[in-house]
Amino acid sequence: MSDLVIDNISMRFDLPNGDYVQALQDVSLTLQSGELMSVLGPSGCGKTTLLNIVAGFLAPTSGEIRLNGDRVEGPAAERGMVFQQGALFEWMSVRDNVGFGPKMKGAPKAESRETVDHLLDVVGLQDFKEKMVYELSGGMQQRVALARCLANDPDVILMDEPLGALDALTREKMQGLVLKLWKETGKTIILITHSVEEALLLGERLLVMAPRPGRIHKEYRLPFADLGVGKDLREVKTHPDYGPKREEILSMIWDMEEEIMGRTEEAGA
Amino acid sequence: MIPLLIYVAIFVGAFFAVKFIVRRTQPRDFTSLKTVTFGDESAVRADRWASIISVVALFVLWGMFTGSALLPKFLHMPGPFVGDTSFAYTAEGPAGTDDAVVTVRVHPVDQKPDAPEVDPGDGFAKNDSVLIGAWRSGLILWDKNDEAKRKADGAKIIAIDGKPISAGERVRTANGTVAITDKGTINFTPAKGMQMEPIWLPSPEAVWARFIDLTQEGYQNFTVLEHLGWSLFRVVVGFFFGALIGIPLGYAMGLSNWFRGWFDPIVEFMRPVPPLALIPLVIIWFGIEEDAKIILLFLAALWIMAIAARAGVSGVNISKVHAAYSLGASKWQVMRYVIVPNSLPEIFTGARVAMGVCWGTVVAAELVAAEKGAGMMIMVASRFNLTDIVIVGIILIGVIGYGIDILMRQAERFLVPWKGRA
Numbered sequence: 001m002s003d004l005v006i007d008n009i010s011m012r013f014d015l016p017n018g019d020y021v022q023a024l025q026d027v028s029l030t031l032q033s034g035e036l037m038s039v040l041g042p043s044g045c046g047k048t049t050l051l052n053i054v055a056g057f058l059a060p061t062s063g064e065i066r067l068n069g070d071r072v073e074g075p076a077a078e079r080g081m082v083f084q085q086g087a088l089f090e091w092m093s094v095r096d097n098v099g100f101g102p103k104m105k106g107a108p109k110a111e112s113r114e115t116v117d118h119l120l121d122v123v124g125l126q127d128f129k130e131k132m133v134y135e136l137s138g139g140m141q142q143r144v145a146l147a148r149c150l151a152n153d154p155d156v157i158l159m160d161e162p163l164g165a166l167d168a169l170t171r172e173k174m175q176g177l178v179l180k181l182w183k184e185t186g187k188t189i190i191l192i193t194h195s196v197e198e199a200l201l202l203g204e205r206l207l208v209m210a211p212r213p214g215r216i217h218k219e220y221r222l223p224f225a226d227l228g229v230g231k232d233l234r235e236v237k238t239h240p241d242y243g244p245k246r247e248e249i250l251s252m253i254w255d256m257e258e259e260i261m262g263r264t265e266e267a268g269a
Numbered sequence: 270m271i272p273l274l275i276y277v278a279i280f281v282g283a284f285f286a287v288k289f290i291v292r293r294t295q296p297r298d299f300t301s302l303k304t305v306t307f308g309d310e311s312a313v314r315a316d317r318w319a320s321i322i323s324v325v326a327l328f329v330l331w332g333m334f335t336g337s338a339l340l341p342k343f344l345h346m347p348g349p350f351v352g353d354t355s356f357a358y359t360a361e362g363p364a365g366t367d368d369a370v371v372t373v374r375v376h377p378v379d380q381k382p383d384a385p386e387v388d389p390g391d392g393f394a395k396n397d398s399v400l401i402g403a404w405r406s407g408l409i410l411w412d413k414n415d416e417a418k419r420k421a422d423g424a425k426i427i428a429i430d431g432k433p434i435s436a437g438e439r440v441r442t443a444n445g446t447v448a449i450t451d452k453g454t455i456n457f458t459p460a461k462g463m464q465m466e467p468i469w470l471p472s473p474e475a476v477w478a479r480f481i482d483l484t485q486e487g488y489q490n491f492t493v494l495e496h497l498g499w500s501l502f503r504v505v506v507g508f509f510f511g512a513l514i515g516i517p518l519g520y521a522m523g524l525s526n527w528f529r530g531w532f533d534p535i536v537e538f539m540r541p542v543p544p545l546a547l548i549p550l551v552i553i554w555f556g557i558e559e560d561a562k563i564i565l566l567f568l569a570a571l572w573i574m575a576i577a578a579r580a581g582v583s584g585v586n587i588s589k590v591h592a593a594y595s596l597g598a599s600k601w602q603v604m605r606y607v608i609v610p611n612s613l614p615e616i617f618t619g620a621r622v623a624m625g626v627c628w629g630t631v632v633a634a635e636l637v638a639a640e641k642g643a644g645m646m647i648m649v650a651s652r653f654n655l656t657d658i659v660i661v662g663i664i665l666i667g668v669i670g671y672g673i674d675i676l677m678r679q680a681e682r683f684l685v686p687w688k689g690r691a
Binding site for chain 1: 597610687
C-alpha cells in the first residue's frame, strides 16, 4: 500500500521575458515500496525538478504526487532527501546532525540517542560522533547525510547526486553502502545520478529521461543492484549483461546530448 | 626629513641584520627563499622580528628627537643650546664706532636663573647681559645702558662679531643667530638643535609620567580611566541597542518581502551617511548628554547590524533549508536551528565593523561636545597645548580600539568556530 505515485506531472517555469521552459511534461510512474530507482538523463531533462516536486519543494504546474494514497502538499519527514553537498549543518556536531530529525519530532532524548548511535555505527562513523562536520572529509560528510536521513525513518529517500562530489574510490565504497542500506532498511529510494555506471549498479529500475520538454524516455529493470548487495561491485561489472547495457544507455544519452548541441547550434546560427 | 631618513635606515639595516642572522640558523632551500611561493599572498606571514623592531624603532626615534632619558646620550639628536654664550656687536654713534659684548645665559624654560654679571666695559657701548629660555628667542635692547641711544642719537649696529649687518639681516654666531630688527634692536635666537620642544612633543617618559598622573589626579574632574570608561560605556550601550533592533530588523528584511520593501529605502539611504554627519542633528535634538551620545552610537550600529543580519539570512544555502524541511522541521524550527545559526558568522563580522565604527564615532562626538570621555579629554588638553595628555589619550584610544577588535575575534572563534569552513 505504501506506493509512491507520480501522476501526470507537468512543470513549467515562466521566464521574466515572457518565455517559458517546459521542465517536465506528463511524467507518470509508480514506485512500489522498497524499490530503488535510479534516474539518468542529460542536463536539462528535469530530473532534479522531478525530485524537488516529489520532495515537496516545488508545486507542479499540473498533476500530483501521492504517497501511500495521500496527496503530497509540501516537504515532510516521510520523504527524506540527501543532497549532493553543503546541506549538513556545520554548526552542529555529527551526532546533532544525525539527531536533527528526531529532535524536530520531539522524540525522547534517550531513544533518539540510541537511533543515532546505531546509525553512525552502520555508516562507519562510530569514532567521529562528537566531531564537527567541517572536520570530516567529503565522503564522511555524505555518510552523515545518509545517516541523518535514515534517522528520521522516512518512507521514501530522495537522493540528488549524493555521490557526485566524491572521488572515484570513495564513490565506489559509498555505492556499496547505499546498496547495503537499501537492502537492510527496505526503503523506497529515488537516486539521481550523472554516472551511467552508478545508475546501472544501484538501480533496480533505471529511468532514462529526455530533455525539452523533460519526459521519460525509457525504463529498464536491472538485476545488478540485487547482485551487488554485500559484494564487490567490480565483480558485478563482469556480468555478461553489464557491458552491453552500459553501451546501450551511454549511446542513448550521447545521442540526446548531441541533439541538444545541434539544436543550440541551429538556434545560434 | 631627517627622522624619515633615520627611519628608512633602521628599516633597511634591520632587514639585512635579521636576514644575516636567520641565514646562519635556518636551512636555505627553495621554499625558504620564496622561489615557489612568491606571489602567493596566503604564504606571506608577518615576520615577528620585523614587528618587534618596527615598534622599538618608533620609540627609539621618539626618544632620539625628544632627548629621552631612556636612551643613552649618544643616541640623542643635538639638543637646544643651554649655557652661557656671547657675541660682540659694533655700534655706530655720534662719537664713532665702539664694540661691546652681549653675554646670553640660555636656560631650560622651566628654570629661572639669574642673569650673568658683566663688567660694563669702556667706550659708549656697554656690555649687556640677558636671559633667554632654550628654544625661545630674546629681544636685546642693547642701547639701554649705552651712552648713545638709537632714537635720540641715531645709534645703530653695523656689525656682529665683526661681520657687517644692517636692519632685517641675520648673522650666525657661535651658539645661535643674531638678527637686527627694523627698529634696530637685536633679536638673538640660541641654537635650537634638532630635538622637539616638550610642548610640541614630550619625551616617552614624560608621557608615561603624565599617564600615571592622569590615573591618580585625573584631568577635567575625571581620571583617565573614568574618561575611557565613559567612552566605552557609551559604545557598549549604543552598540547593544543597535544590535538589539538591527538584528531582528535585518532578519525581517531577509525573510519578508514587505519588510524588505519597507525598510530597503531607509537602510540603503542611511548606510552611506557617515555617523559623524549626524552629530550636529543629534546635538540639536538631544543635546550633549549621555542619551544624545547613545542615540548617535545606536544609529551608527543599527544599519551595520541590520545589513549584516540581512546578508546572513540571504546567505543561507537553500539546500540546508530544504534539508531541514524534509527532516520534518516547522517554519519556526527552520528559523531557530538553520537560519539563525547560519547567519551568526555574518552577524559577527558586522559586529566587529560596528564596534570599530562606534568607537571612532564616540571619540569624534566627544571632540565636538562632552563633559567627559576620551575625546573630550584630548580636545580640552589640546586647547591648553598639553601635548602629553593628547598623546596619552590617542595611544589609549588606539589600544582600546585594538583591544575591542581582538576581543571580538576571540569571541568569534569561540562562538562561531564553523565560520569560513562550510
